[in-house]
Amino acid sequence: MSNISRRKFLKYTAMAGACATLPGFPSILRAETPKSGGTLRVALPDNPPTLDTHWVTTYLVIDAAWHYAEPLFTLGEKFEVIPMLAEGYKVSPDGKVYTIPLRRGVLFHNGKEMTSDDVVASIVKWGGHAQTGKQIFSIVDAFEAKDKYTVKARLKVPSGAFLSFLALPRQMASIYPKEVVENAGKGEIKEYIGTGPFKFVEWKPDRHIKMVRFDKYSALPGPAKGYGGKKVAYVDEILFIPVPDVATRIASVESGDLDLGDWIPPDAYDRLKREGRIEPLIVKPKEYLKAVLNHAGDGPISKDRKVRQALQAVIDCEPVMLAAFSNKNFIRLDPGLMFKEQAWWTDAGAENYNQKNPEKARKLLKESGYKGEPIRLMCSQSFMWMYNSALVIKQQAEQVGFKVDLQVYDWATVVSRRANPKIWDIYMTGEGFNPDPTQVELLGCGVGGKWCDAKKNKLLEELSLETDFQKRYSIWENLQRWHYEDVGVVKCGDFFSMRIMGKRVQGFKNLVQPFEWNVWLAS
Amino acid sequence: MVGFLIRRILSVIPTMFIVVTVVFLLLHLIPGDPAAAMLGIQASAEQIAELRAQLGLDEPIYVQYVKYIIRVLHGDLGDSIFLKRSVVLAFMERVEPTILLITLGLVLAVLIGIPSGILSAVRPDSILDKSSMLFALLGVSIPTFWLGLNLIQAFSIQLDWLPASGYAPLSEGVLKSLRSLTLPAISLAFNQAALFARICRSSMLEVMQQDYIRTARSKGVSEKWVILKHALRNALLPTVTAVGTAFAALIGGTAIIEMVFNIPGAERLIISSILRRDYAVIQGSVLIIAMAYVFINLIIDIIYGIIDPRVTYE
Numbered sequence: 001m002s003n004i005s006r007r008k009f010l011k012y013t014a015m016a017g018a019c020a021t022l023p024g025f026p027s028i029l030r031a032e033t034p035k036s037g038g039t040l041r042v043a044l045p046d047n048p049p050t051l052d053t054h055w056v057t058t059y060l061v062i063d064a065a066w067h068y069a070e071p072l073f074t075l076g077e078k079f080e081v082i083p084m085l086a087e088g089y090k091v092s093p094d095g096k097v098y099t100i101p102l103r104r105g106v107l108f109h110n111g112k113e114m115t116s117d118d119v120v121a122s123i124v125k126w127g128g129h130a131q132t133g134k135q136i137f138s139i140v141d142a143f144e145a146k147d148k149y150t151v152k153a154r155l156k157v158p159s160g161a162f163l164s165f166l167a168l169p170r171q172m173a174s175i176y177p178k179e180v181v182e183n184a185g186k187g188e189i190k191e192y193i194g195t196g197p198f199k200f201v202e203w204k205p206d207r208h209i210k211m212v213r214f215d216k217y218s219a220l221p222g223p224a225k226g227y228g229g230k231k232v233a234y235v236d237e238i239l240f241i242p243v244p245d246v247a248t249r250i251a252s253v254e255s256g257d258l259d260l261g262d263w264i265p266p267d268a269y270d271r272l273k274r275e276g277r278i279e280p281l282i283v284k285p286k287e288y289l290k291a292v293l294n295h296a297g298d299g300p301i302s303k304d305r306k307v308r309q310a311l312q313a314v315i316d317c318e319p320v321m322l323a324a325f326s327n328k329n330f331i332r333l334d335p336g337l338m339f340k341e342q343a344w345w346t347d348a349g350a351e352n353y354n355q356k357n358p359e360k361a362r363k364l365l366k367e368s369g370y371k372g373e374p375i376r377l378m379c380s381q382s383f384m385w386m387y388n389s390a391l392v393i394k395q396q397a398e399q400v401g402f403k404v405d406l407q408v409y410d411w412a413t414v415v416s417r418r419a420n421p422k423i424w425d426i427y428m429t430g431e432g433f434n435p436d437p438t439q440v441e442l443l444g445c446g447v448g449g450k451w452c453d454a455k456k457n458k459l460l461e462e463l464s465l466e467t468d469f470q471k472r473y474s475i476w477e478n479l480q481r482w483h484y485e486d487v488g489v490v491k492c493g494d495f496f497s498m499r500i501m502g503k504r505v506q507g508f509k510n511l512v513q514p515f516e517w518n519v520w521l522a523s
Numbered sequence: 524m525v526g527f528l529i530r531r532i533l534s535v536i537p538t539m540f541i542v543v544t545v546v547f548l549l550l551h552l553i554p555g556d557p558a559a560a561m562l563g564i565q566a567s568a569e570q571i572a573e574l575r576a577q578l579g580l581d582e583p584i585y586v587q588y589v590k591y592i593i594r595v596l597h598g599d600l601g602d603s604i605f606l607k608r609s610v611v612l613a614f615m616e617r618v619e620p621t622i623l624l625i626t627l628g629l630v631l632a633v634l635i636g637i638p639s640g641i642l643s644a645v646r647p648d649s650i651l652d653k654s655s656m657l658f659a660l661l662g663v664s665i666p667t668f669w670l671g672l673n674l675i676q677a678f679s680i681q682l683d684w685l686p687a688s689g690y691a692p693l694s695e696g697v698l699k700s701l702r703s704l705t706l707p708a709i710s711l712a713f714n715q716a717a718l719f720a721r722i723c724r725s726s727m728l729e730v731m732q733q734d735y736i737r738t739a740r741s742k743g744v745s746e747k748w749v750i751l752k753h754a755l756r757n758a759l760l761p762t763v764t765a766v767g768t769a770f771a772a773l774i775g776g777t778a779i780i781e782m783v784f785n786i787p788g789a790e791r792l793i794i795s796s797i798l799r800r801d802y803a804v805i806q807g808s809v810l811i812i813a814m815a816y817v818f819i820n821l822i823i824d825i826i827y828g829i830i831d832p833r834v835t836y837e
Contacts (some may be wrong), residue, residue: 046795049605057570131570205606206617206787207690208796241689243785244795245674248688252785255679255687277680415559415571 039523043243043261052189053172064169064240070176070192073167076226095158095467116145121181132267136165160467164436197233209240234520264498266327284496285339287430291490295447296421307486314361317354321493324385332494348477349484361400374405378427382411386428399506421449451488600807610807619786628711636716640723645817662717671710671783688785707784726758767823
């Protein structure tokens with residue numbers, strides 16, 4: 001071991017300390033102590049349509065709104081359900097009654113304490129409007145106050161997914177004051193009052209949404225956990241600024257006019273990483289690319305399983321994903337219908353994923369009743385990844401004898417056309433992150449063209465009713481395996497997005513959904 | 524003059540009616556659904572249908588058209604389904620940056636373009652003339668968005684002199700506001716300055732060949748006085764017209780600059796509303812811009828007559 005004098009040791013540590021304060025020094029190594037103050041400027045890709053989290057599914061709403069509003073439960077580090085405004089929960093032995101005690105002393109931004117009346121009013125409104133709320137409320141017999149600080153949910157049937165619906169960030173089941181809910185009637189919330197670490201100040205469309213620190217915020221004790229745990233509002237205020245143009249979003253973070261930007265195209269990753277002016281972050285998991293197959297139409301895709309199997313057999317996922325997302329850092333070939341980062345992940349049925357087997361496809365197609373009818377493949381240039389992936393799928397399918405009619409529309413048109421199962425066979429879209437497999441969109445039934453196979457429905461029902469995780473996991477494995485046999489959709493692969501962070505941002509946790517509590521600004 | 528004004532104002536009515544009808548039909552005939560655009564990628568068909576009914580979009584197109592015309596005749600341009608405020612209010616909230624941007628851009632363009640044009644015409648085929656015309660050629664050839672992105676790269680990212688995006692309203696201070704508009708105004712001005720320089724140069728060259736200029740010179744008037752007093756005044760007439768026309772045209776033409784520099788102006792409102800299929804905002808904004816365009820052209824016609832007595836209003 002070499003000797004070093006005390007004087008030299010002090011000199012080198014002082015030099016290292018001085019270097020660590022320099023702006024160019026990697027922020028991850030700077031490890032500053034959290035400090036309060038400053039304005040954090042966050043770029044949004046567009047104006048959200050509302051800040052009522054119950055109202056619409058678009059994630060833009062949550063990006064801003066969950067700083068002022070909070071749910072009863074949220075998701076932890078491994079995307080498990082953890083209490084937020086709830087103290088915890090108890091389930092009756094038959095799995096039908098959930099008793100949820102509430103945290104005491106939690107204040108809304110109008111100074112009123114949150115009680116069971118507010119929770120019941122909010123959750124009942126969410127259950128009557130939100131897509132996910134309606135889904136779970138179809139099995140809720142009653143949601144009522146037991147006392148001032150306890151609510152009770154009585155279910156018609158046992159459900160292992162009940163709490164995960166309450167914890168889902170998409171169309172989040174936020175708790176608003178009862179009066180705010182009543183004033184809204186059947187419409188959306190107009191007064192943005194919640195219990196979050198930041199309170200809403202003003203919304204100037206196209207300019208900014210402004211939130212400031214809520215000094216009387218009731219933080220949970222202990223460490224931060226995923227989307228929950230201890231939340232601290234270090235910055236004085238957050239400005240959410242809509243910046244629709246991607247090049248401007250990147251340039252504004254590079255110049256320091258903005259601090260954080262999301263939905264950055266992967267092709268900017270290598271340059272930003274090389275230049276080191278700002279930090280590009282890969283967001284995983286994010287979504288997976290799927291070719292949705294019509295199961296309710298009158299074409300060969302709907303009528304003949306072998307035709308669907310032939311399509312699944314020919315698909316070579318890597319070129320499809322690369323055409324869509326261009327950078328290998330942002331794609332992952334994986335058979336899981338739940339993401340690899342989740343406890344639900346399984347590779348059941350993987351032998352039927354990414355087969356890239358034209359011979360098998362030709363054989364299956366020959367055995368089927370397919371007579372060269374055009375397969376109508378819808379896609380949108382509103383999202384270029386949908387269009388680019390559709391081009392490769394068309395090419396791969398045609399090499400084994402499919403005749404593909406590529407139909408390109410804007411996204412709004414795809415949405416309106418997909419409701420009519422008689423006019424399409426396949427369309428390209430993404431499947432977002434879901435904490436529970438019962439929330440996976442491709443398993444849903446009822447909207448035009450969806451996979452409503454009897455065996456799938458039975459397995460899905462079993463999965464919903466079961467409350468024990470191990471048993472549920474086993475059912476989920478069977479369900480995923482069956483999906484690959486019956487070909488519910490053709491899963492192509494996981495894709496990730498990129499967000500960018502300015503050098504002065506500290507403490508940011510790069511999870512699926514961005515949040516800015518626990519973030520502070522460097523000197 | 525009064526008769527001319529009354530005729531021009533009356534002619535605005537059918538123009539506006541045509542504008543309203545064409546915009547309404549175009550919007551409703553193109554595919555896409557505001558409810559779907561508003562609810563996002565994860566929305567179900569049921570939710571979309573529910574919102575369509577709430578917004579009255581499930582009614583037949585002619586019913587929607589008649590209702591819209593009646594509202595417009597009552598001075599009501601409707602409410603934005605996305606912004607949840609009246610179209611007039613939404614538009615007025617965004618007029619300030621657009622008007623300031625156009626004004627600043629045109630002032631810069633005039634200050635650069637007209638002197639360049641004059642200097643080129645006074646010294647034709649000189650290095651000054653060739654440089655000036657090269658600048659003019661670049662100005663009309665370089666796309667505005669490309670110039671804007673390069674200005675951001677140079678002056679915001681590399682030199683850190685000016686903000687890359689956003690707009691500081693006048694209420695936050697005139698200097699701060701001007702600072703936020705400097706790069707967008709330069710991007711806008713470059714193209715217009717080139718245009719003004721070319722127009723000014725050609726009209727100056729034409730005027731300089733006139734007999735009265737030769738007469739002035741033969742009478743011993745100094746060259747400086749010939750240019751400033753005799754040539755420039757007459758040569759400026761087409762340039763003034765071009766500046767007025769450019770102002771009117773830019774009222775509907777700053778969208779790209781507003782998008783590149785993230786300026787919350789009236790043009791960006793229209794682009795965003797088209798993407799969201801926010802029918803009321805698109806229709807209302809186009810109507811307001813069309814009215815502004817007609818009004819500015821009317822003013823140009825009047826000013827033209829004042830400057831040049833040969834113009835009559837018959």
